[in-house]
Amino acid sequence: MRKQARQFKKVGTFLVVCLLLASLGGCGNQDDIYPPNAVYRVTVANLTFNQYFPTVAVIMHTGGYQAWEVGQPASEEIERLAEGGQVVPGANSGAGKWLLTEAVKNPAVVLTRLTLDPYSGLATGILGGGRAQVDLSVPPGGDYRLTVATSLTFTNDGFTGVTDLAIAQLQPGESLSQYVNAYDAGTEANTETEMTVPGFVAFAADANGSLVTDAQGNYIQSKGFGYDPVRDDVNDLITIHAGVVTADQPLGDEPDPVALPEAYAAYLAKKQIKDQSALNETHRFLQPVAKLIVERIS
Template sequence: MRFSKSLIILALGVSLAACSDSDNNDVEVKPPVVVTPTSYEFTVTITNLTAAQPFSPVALIAHTEGMLWQIGNSASEALERMAEGGDNSQLLTVDFATHAQSAESPLPPGEQLTLTLTTEQLESLKISLATMLVNTNDAFTGLNAIDVSSLAVNESLSRHSHAYDAGTETNSEAHGTIPGPADSGEGFNESRDDINSVAMHPGVVSQDDGLRSSVLTSQHKFDNPVAQIIITRTQ
């Protein structure tokens, strides 16, 4: 039996088309994989241990590198603004911060507050916080780059913090130079008239101990530590 070339070509075309349709029907289309970000949550409780030094609104920062201050080095402008006037807005936006949280109001002596920080980064995670002792010229306290990456859920660590001197304003204790309720004076001033390096704070002198120009009294003195901080991983 003979077939014409045109019939053979037509048959081959139909056969190939059928094979092509069969192949398409066998392809399994998989939906895209959606990765849900993992969140890690930490609560930080700060207790003011002083007798008469309110803390400015606490700045709480998550990061994987960098430090808010270093003893012996000049304070950044962000730290200076906080240590002289209690303004933490620049600290909350430092370039190495991955997440940040601020207390809504000052923390009175003898009281405590808890802040919650949520982040998607756990590897190399550090937590820092800073707050001003507002009845001073430029004293502050806090934690600097505490590694929390190895904390398990419901595990805590506790730290006591000392008072630091930003070194940006002379500790004159003079009228008009202290932003806290003992004076209601000036806060941040961009000029620096002290040693220009962060150090441990020498403490308040006060008018009761012979500094006649001081607006502070012996009740404004403080002993170290000035704060207790407890960090708990809750998620």
């Protein structure tokens, strides 16, 4: 009995000491077994004057996923995003499979999110001069990379973002920032008309002003059509965007068609776009068009 009592006393003493040490961080605790998640805050700022960014797709992944590559044809997901601003089913102009819903099929993708309004917490697009953000919580220690993408709605098939950006090197309290260019998806001719630029989206109405729907209950668009599966751009390759042609834009002097036939042909092509362009000077943009900030919160 005395021996057993001494054993209980030793166990009790150990528990008391361990509890005291635990309060000071000395004993092993659950955080040692299950370390807290790494939290990254992704902020996207729109640097343009009047190019609206629809809801921004944010994809956290490891190696093995790349959404696009300059000089290569765009995937259908990028084509849909660039032409119509579509990143999730039901958002921004219709339903279907786009960037996020296709991304999650890739085993390298860890999670997908949309940027949120920092005040309301709701998924939001970004007006010129504005910004939006989202926090991503993932298990620590992964070789994490980031893909961020959105479209420029007052273009035919312009988009912006980064893909396969390494962020695993960031320690808590550290951040990185990157200025981001606009890209041309190369999937739709840059006609700049109100019929083909999604920023001018409008819907058909009856004589009473009520919106008209089709047999499936979908509103019928009258202009600002987005995604078209037919690719009519002669390049069909992703390139750095050359900018838009507006109705207000001066053309400069007309080149001599005999002495400078190539320059004259380019002049005529630009004049044709200018004559039909629905864009004005507020829609023009210079590179870069966005700023991306990634902060490691914890």
